[in-house]
Amino acid sequence: MITTFDELRLLADIGGTNARFALQTGPGQFECIEVLSCAQHATIGDAMSAYLALAGQRGYAVQSVRHAAIAIANPVESDVVSMTNHHWSFSISGLRTERNLATLLVVNDFTALAMSLPYLQPSQRERIGGGEELHGRAIGLIGPGTGLGVGGVIPAGTGWVPLASEGGHATFAPNNREEARILDFLWNEFGHVSAERLLSGMGLELIHRARTGERLAAPDITGRALDGQGAESAACEATVKMFCAILGSVAGNVALTLGATGGMYIGGGIVPRLGKLFSESQFRQRFEDKGRLSSYLARIPTYLITEQYPALIGVAAMLSAKIAAEQ
Incomplete structure (x- = not known):
């Protein structure tokens, strides 16, 4: 039997460019x-x-519509939300009054993405490697995009x-001599080097520049890597492979920190565009490569989120919980 609500609920996932x-x-x-x-x-009201x-x-x-929830690409720490990547600024209580809403929930978009994880169906995710999730256990999330989200x-x-979490700003640790050389290159430019410095759009560009000396935009790097033609493509493919390998190591760190035996998920805007470059990369190998704890990581499944609007699923779950708590 399909359950319906007595009233429609309004959901939104808002970034700096688009509002879904x-x-x-x-x-x-x-x-x-x-x-x-x-x-x-x-x-935002308009x-x-x-x-x-x-x-x-x-x-x-x-x-x-009397209940609404917004996932927004911005910290939500008080009643006033001022977007850092767009000019919108609003009061949550003021917007609720303006829209005549009984409930208005506003949360960070990565928090909403994390909340979607227990509700994703097999068709909304792609398994990468082995492992078997344990139900009712912690679930981890990492998402390279403009920055590196961890939660x-x-x-x-x-x-x-x-x-x-601000785990994306944890200090980066190299796994081999080539990554140590890149870390040394970045030390000279930035001092402290976080995981986000490498696992983001900017990170792809920095890895490529450290490896080749070439300044190239992230979309061009991934585009040439996917093209697979010529020396330029080979250099970009090597950059993407290193990016995926580093992501595996950092994802493994997150899984260990959280005890994420419920599974480890990859979100963000970069990885879904990589196709076989990611699924055939060293991501899973590096995820498990934790010495004495390798067997522990091998039991944790890793998934790529393929659902187009996962934050809507998460913020809907949070809205339902808020409405239930207020009744």
């Missing part, structure tokens, strides 16, 4: 997903109004609690 909206009609049921350009709307008007034109009873979720009663 959906209406939730029941558990795991998302409809009318639309992506709006942030630049085309003066405020973007919400534009989306609801569009949904209304399509026959959805948007006047029934996870732990079981709490019948639900889950997300772990806020």
